[in-house]
Each structure stands twice: as structure tokens, then as C-alpha cells.
């Protein structure tokens with residue numbers, strides 16, 4: 241067993257940000273030399289940080305770890321208030337009960353129907369974008385693409401995007417807004433979603449909110465408040481992550497044009513390239529939501545006492561050489577690829593089928609329509625988000641090169 245807690249070095253967390261999509265060097269050192277280490281966040285009690293694949297898997301999927309306890313504790317966090325709540329902060333069986341209301345969200349039929357719509361939306365956006373010599377891969381493509389998809393899925397009016405985009409960003413901000421602004425934004429989002437749910441209760445439509453309302457009525461196991469929280473979570477999680485991850489992918493593909501050309505030449509590799517990019521991109525900027533040990537657990541030889549918070553660093557677990565050969569290399573044919581990009585365990589990303597579909601379709605359409613796509617040739621072409629839970633470009637100026645988006649419509 242390792243040295244007692246009191247003798248451990250305590251490091252400040254998050255580590256100073258590495259530029260762009262680089263991973264902070266502290267992670268690799270810790271994974272090799274001190275896989276279970278002590279960290280202290282700007283707020284909350286000290287925590288254990290685990291960096292190896294096996295320990296991250298245990299922390300996220302073993303029932304001896306709880307998310308719900310974080311609501312009763314001074315949880316390690318980057319914001320003054322603990323904004324966590326809802327489905328992401330529940331434990332089974334509560335969590336299982338609430339999550340069940342979404343069981344009709346991603347049936348094979350829904351996904352098949354969404355694929356066609358996704359292709360049309362992506363092609364239409366590119367048609368508009370390439371009318372100018374340059375376009376922004378974030379504002380002109382990734383954001384409207386992912387927003388339209390989640391709006392259509394849920395049945396949220398796309399015209400309202402300016403309002404809820406602001407609220408959603410506030411929900412995912414860490415240091416870039418004040419606590420007051422965040423409370424206001426969350427309250428506004430709540431009222432907005434509650435109105436939509438009430439509307440579908442009065443008259444159902446062919447959308448996910450109506451399906452969830454029907455499921456709630458049938459099973460009578462989910463309260464009105466819980467339903468609103470689930471819809472809010474899907475709306476926010478449903479576009480912010482994907483609209484950040486897609487520009488991350490495009491950036492990495494164009495940073496080394498041979499990567500992009502590999503997908504242009506072999507589009508059948510795109511599904512496994514999406515998995516590899518999911519593994520490789522360190523999307524989370526501040527570590528995953530902490531879990532609390534409900535009993536004593538030993539991780540990599542260190543005793544985690546019951547009641548201690550543990551932060552699972554998926555960003556470096558995804559580069560663990562014990563699981564991934566040449567972990568710092570992008571290998572579009574990596575097989576198997578059991579990454580944690582969508583998490584693991586009870587809270588495994590509910591929207592993973594939609595996210596995968598969107599990322600695949602976007603790369604299929606981009607590479608088929610614009611084989612000569614490249615980053616605009618200047619330093620300022622790429623800007624990066626700051627003070628958010630996720631990392632990714634705030635702008636990504638692209639030059640279309642030759643190509644015709646309409647050519648991708650039949651693919």
C-alpha cells in the first residue's frame with residue numbers, strides 16, 4: 241500500500257492549460273509515477289485524481305462510487321457554487337428510473353431517419369458557406385449543424401436558438417461568467433423548457449419531448465420537474481459538446497493535411513476515425529464530475545477511504561499505454577478502441593448514438609464535398625475557447641478549395 245494521505249504532495253488542479261488540444265504534461269507524469277494523486281480544486285475539499293485506464297473505469301462504473309453524494313458535500317469544483325444536479329448527479333435506482341424516460345430517444349428507426357436529415361442539413365450549410373472565399377467552421381458549420389439536429393430531435397424551435405444558446409453556454413462555463421449570470425440563465429432555460437413540455441402535454445407532436453411526455457404519462461414514475469431537467473440536459477449536452485468536438489476533429493485533420501486526405505481517399509474509414517478522434521481529443525478541460533467512494537476501495541495500491549471524492553481523468557486514461565499501443569499517435573484504424581470519450585457506466589452518454597451519427601455524417605459530407613479543404617493560411621485562423629468545461633476552437637477559419645457540396649447529397 242502507498243504512503244498515507246497526510247504525506248502525499250497535494251497539487252493544484254486543473255493544471256495550467258496547455259495550448260490548443262495539447263494535453264497538460266502533468267497527466268502523463270502522474271499516470272506513470274503516481275497514478276492516484278492528491279489534488280485541490282479552486283473550491284471544495286481535496287480529492288484523489290486517478291489517471292490510469294483501469295482506475296478510471298472502476299471510478300466511473302463501479303457501484304461503490306456515487307455521484308449523488310456530491311450534492312451533500314463540499315464537492316471539488318472550479319466554480320464557487322456547485323451547479324451540478326439532475327440526471328448527471330443521481331445514483332441508481334433513481335438514476336435508472338429517470339433515464340428510462342428517454343428510452344425511445346435513439347431507437348434504430350429514429351437514428352436512420354436522422355441520418356438522412358443530417359446529410360441534408362450538412363450539405364445545405366456547406367452550400368451557403370462556400371459562397372464566400374473563407375468560412376468559419378464553428379459558426380457557419382458545426383454550431384448550426386448540431387443545433388438544428390438537436391432542435392429537430394427534441395422539437396425545440398430553431399428560431400429560439402439565440403436565447404437558449406446563451407443559456408446553455410452559461411451552463412457549461414467555468415470562469416467566463418459570473419455566478420449571478422449563470423443562475424439567471426439557468427432559470428430562464430428552465431422556464432423555457434417547462435413551457436415546451438406543457439405545450440406538448442396539451443398537443444403531442446412527432447418529436448422527442450412528446451415521446452418523453454407520453455412515456456411519463458404511461459409509467460407515472462417521473463415527476464414533471466425531473467422531465468424538465470432531462471429535456472434541459474439533452475438540449476444543452478446535445479449541441480455544446482458536439483459543436484465543440486466537430487471543430488476539434490476538423491482542426492486535427494487539417495493541421496496535418498495528410499490526415500484529411502486519408503479520409504478523402506478512404507471514406508469507409510470515417511466511423512473508426514471518429515472513434516480514434518474521440519479517444520485522442522482531450523475535450524474535458526477540468527476533469528470529469530467527481531465520484532464519492534461509498535466504502536473503502538483500493539485503486540492502484542492506494543486506499544481510497546469511504547467518503548472520499550475521486551476525479552477520473554478520462555483525457556489521460558484514453559492515452560494509457562497499458563491499453564492503447566502508441567497512445568499519442570492518431571491511428572484511424574485502431575482496433576479495438578475502448579475509449580472513454582462518452583464515459584462508461586451508468587452515466588454513459590445518453591446521446592452517444594446521435595453524436596456518433598452527426599460526427600460521421602459531418603466528416604463524410606465535408607470530405608466528399610470539399611476534398612481541397614484547408615485551414616486559412618494565417619496565425620489568426622484558429623481561436624480557442626477559454627473558461628469553459630470543454631476545450632475547442634472558438635473560431636476555425638477554413639478555405640474551401642475546389643469542390644461542390646451538392647456532390648455530397650447522394651452519398
Ligand code: HEM
Nearest residue numbers: 327328477478481482485529581582583587589590591595
Ligand atoms: C461529441 C459529443 C459528446 C460527448 C463527447 C459527450 C460526452 C459525454 C460524457 C463523457 C458523459 C458522461 C459524463 C459522466 O459520466 O459524468 C455524457 C453524459 C451525457 N450526455 Fe453526452 N456527449 C456528447 C454528445 C451528447 C449528445 C448529442 C447528447 C444528447 C442528444 C448528450 C446527452 C448526454 C446526457 C443526457 C448525459 C447524462 C447521462 C446520465 O447522466 O445518465 N451527449 N456525455
